[in-house]
Amino acid sequence: MNIGAVAQASSVSAKMIRHYESIGLIRASSRTLAGYRQYHERDVHLLRFIRRARDLGFSLDQIRQLLSLWDDPERASADVKRLAELHIADLDARIAALTEMRTTLVTLANACHGDHRPDCPILQDLAAPRS
Amino acid sequence: MNIGAVAQASSVSAKMIRHYESIGLIRASSRTLAGYRQYHERDVHLLRFIRRARDLGFSLDQIRQLLSLWDDPERASADVKRLAELHIADLDARIAALTEMRTTLVTLANACHGDHRPDCPILQDLAAPRS
DNA sequence: CTTGACCTTCCCATCATGGAAAGGTTTATG
DNA sequence: CATAAACCTTTCCATGATGGGAAGGTCAAG
Numbered sequence: 001m002n003i004g005a006v007a008q009a010s011s012v013s014a015k016m017i018r019h020y021e022s023i024g025l026i027r028a029s030s031r032t033l034a035g036y037r038q039y040h041e042r043d044v045h046l047l048r049f050i051r052r053a054r055d056l057g058f059s060l061d062q063i064r065q066l067l068s069l070w071d072d073p074e075r076a077s078a079d080v081k082r083l084a085e086l087h088i089a090d091l092d093a094r095i096a097a098l099t100e101m102r103t104t105l106v107t108l109a110n111a112c113h114g115d116h117r118p119d120c121p122i123l124q125d126l127a128a129p130r131s
Numbered sequence: 132m133n134i135g136a137v138a139q140a141s142s143v144s145a146k147m148i149r150h151y152e153s154i155g156l157i158r159a160s161s162r163t164l165a166g167y168r169q170y171h172e173r174d175v176h177l178l179r180f181i182r183r184a185r186d187l188g189f190s191l192d193q194i195r196q197l198l199s200l201w202d203d204p205e206r207a208s209a210d211v212k213r214l215a216e217l218h219i220a221d222l223d224a225r226i227a228a229l230t231e232m233r234t235t236l237v238t239l240a241n242a243c244h245g246d247h248r249p250d251c252p253i254l255q256d257l258a259a260p261r262s
Numbered sequence: 263c264t265t266g267a268c269c270t271t272c273c274c275a276t277c278a279t280g281g282a283a284a285g286g287t288t289t290a291t292g
Numbered sequence: 293c294a295t296a297a298a299c300c301t302t303t304c305c306a307t308g309a310t311g312g313g314a315a316g317g318t319c320a321a322g
Contacts, residue, residue, distance in 0.1 A: 004268065011261075014269090015311065034318055036269055045258065052257045057232040060309075070254050080253045081245035084236055091233045095226055101188040102222045105215055114212035122211045123201050126183045127176065130142075135299065145300090146280065165287055167300055191278075 006039040010047035017047065025050070025060055025067070058087055137170040141178035148178065156181070156191055156198070189218055 007014040017037075020026045026046060029037040049070065053063045065083055069075045111121040138145040148168075151157045157177060160168040180201065184194045196214055200206045242252040 002269070013310080016309080018271090019310080032269095032318095034269080035271095036318080045260075048260060049257050052259075052261065054309090055232075056236055056257075057229065066254070066257065070258065073249060075249050075251070076247045077243050077249060077251035077253075078245045078247065080251045081240055081243045084240045084243070084253050088233060088236050088240065091229050091236070095229045095233065098188065098222050098226045098229070101186075102219060102226065105187055105219050105222070109212055109215045109219065112208050112212045112215070114209045116207045116209065118204060118206050118208060120200075120206070120208035120211045122208075122215050123197070126180050126187075126197065127201065128183075129176075129179060130183065133300070144280080147278080149302095150279080163287095163300095165300080166302095167287080185278090 001039040001043075003037045003039065006044055006047060009044045010051060012047045012051050020047075020050065020060075023060070025064055056087075057091060062087060132170045132174075134168050134170065137175055137178060140175045141182060143178045143182050151178075151181065151191075154191070156195055187218075188222060193218060 001009075003014045003017055006012075007017060010017075012020075017026070021028050026043075029039055029043065032038055046067075049067070050063055053066055054060075058066065062083060066080070069080050069083075108122045108125050113119070132140075134145045134148055137143075138148060141148075143151075148157070152159050157174075160170055160174065163169055177198075180198070181194055184197055185191075189197065193214060197211070200211050200214075239253045239256050244250070
């Protein structure tokens with residue numbers, strides 16, 4: 001399989017496959033005489049794993065750890081769970097930060113009459129000195 | 132005031148003040164003979180405005196628009212409100228995406244016994260082909 | 263044999279921020 | 293006055309994950 005075929009099969013762009021190779025997240029594939037990368041079915045599995053982990057918000061560094069656990073038949077599920085829980089805590093923090101922004105903004109937007117008048121609590125809040 | 136003093140007073144780093152100047156978000160300040168940037172109290176207000184908007188998650192591009200509305204005594208509050216509501220929608224989308232990741236991960240983590248055994252639903256899910 | 267669809271590498275851009283280097287200025291202190 | 297500390301200046305580089313595009317080589321079908 002050429003890179004385009006694996007890309008399509010794994011939903012990871014060719015661009016990203018090359019990038020993952022360059023940063024050592026995946027091993028360099030073999031090449032044809034012309035220098036084309038050659039892939040196999042197991043590479044599709046690997047890339048799908050990566051893609052799925054990305055979709056769950058894991059960073060490439062975390063994925064690196066997940067992959068090494070995936071590869072290790074001796075792994076303890078506790079190690080995987082710990083990684084997942086760290087990531088959940090991270091998601092929680094981000095969600096909380098965004099939610100706080102949202103709450104403040106909604107309050108401000110509700111206070112803004114939103115008509116032709118220049119008077120606006122949103123701008124007033126932005127301009128107010130914080131204590 | 133030198134840049135360090137404004138930075139402290141506005142909670143915007145000197146680095147960022149120079150950057151905002153370079154991208155035209157704020158106007159270039161006057162300089163001393165030695166080339167030091169000179170700022171005044173109103174610059175502190177401006178930078179605090181920017182900082183506050185950043186804290187609320189507005190992008191620099193959105194802040195550019197907010198600033199031009201702030202500067203415009205003829206603005207309609209509706210214009211500000213519209214910007215805020217667009218941003219709220221954006222926050223909602225991001226919160227929803229993160230929450231979905233979180234939900235999935237929590238389910239997986241709960242299913243993982245998290246002990247010494249290698250057996251792990253989290254890795255199984257990551258490795259499973261998506262339909 | 264040409265055309266189009268692949269592939270290659272390399273460079274650049276995003277977004278907001280920070281680090282560090284190499285050098286000039288100002289201020290306080292011995 | 294000399295020197296050191298604490299400023300300031302510009303310029304280059306890095307982050308994280310991704311994409312765009314250029315310039316050029318390869319392969320398969322018409």
